[in-house]
Amino acid sequence: MRKGISPLVASVLLIAITMAVAAILANWVTGVTEQTLQTQTCIGGYVSYVTADYPKYQDDEIIAAVEAQYVPLGGFKFVVIYDDDTIETFDDTLGTELVPGAIGTIKSGDLNNDTNVREIRVSTNCTNVYVDFTSLR
Numbered sequence: 001m002r003k004g005i006s007p008l009v010a011s012v013l014l015i016a017i018t019m020a021v022a023a024i025l026a027n028w029v030t031g032v033t034e035q036t037l038q039t040q041t042c043i044g045g046y047v048s049y050v051t052a053d054y055p056k057y058q059d060d061e062i063i064a065a066v067e068a069q070y071v072p073l074g075g076f077k078f079v080v081i082y083d084d085d086t087i088e089t090f091d092d093t094l095g096t097e098l099v100p101g102a103i104g105t106i107k108s109g110d111l112n113n114d115t116n117v118r119e120i121r122v123s124t125n126c127t128n129v130y131v132d133f134t135s136l137r
Contacts, residue, residue: 042126045071050103055120055134062090062108064122066131068098075125078108081133083116 005013046069049055055064055078062078076092090108098104111117123130 042071042129045069045073045124045126045129047073047122047124047129047131049131049134055122060110061093062111062120063105064107065103065105066098066122067103068100070100071126071129072100073098073124073126073129076106077123078106079121079123079133080108080111080117081119083118 047066048069050065050067054066055062057063062080064078066076074095074097076096078090078092080088080090082088088111090111092106093109094105094107096104096106106122119133119135121130121133
């Protein structure tokens with residue numbers, strides 16, 4: 001006669017192995033989900049100028065009052081296109097960080113030749129959140 005493990009021991013082992021696999025999978029899925037959510041936080045974000053008076057020149061700099069809508073925004077930059085089609089990027093010298101719904105002022109560094117600016121665009125730390133190119137003339 002052959003002897004094996006009892007049905008009770010087999011059931012306990014089967015439940016223990018199933019629980020261990022479930023715990024490992026739950027831990028892995030939680031980590032993947034958190035990473036995905038952190039990289040997707042800018043979805044649906046939008047930035048706009050507060051009034052039609054912005055952006056504007058002031059003391060050889062570009063100044064804009066902007067509103068962050070739906071997501072927190074920071075790392076503002078001005079992308080400047082000159083008449084000769086050269087492009088320069090200027091960081092926000094104020095280091096403005098905005099929570100959703102907040103309004104703030106951003107300012108560029110000194111422009112090399114502000115009289116030849118054709119268009120500018122404000123971008124943020126979120127690659128899909130920016131204001132379309134705006135003519136300053």
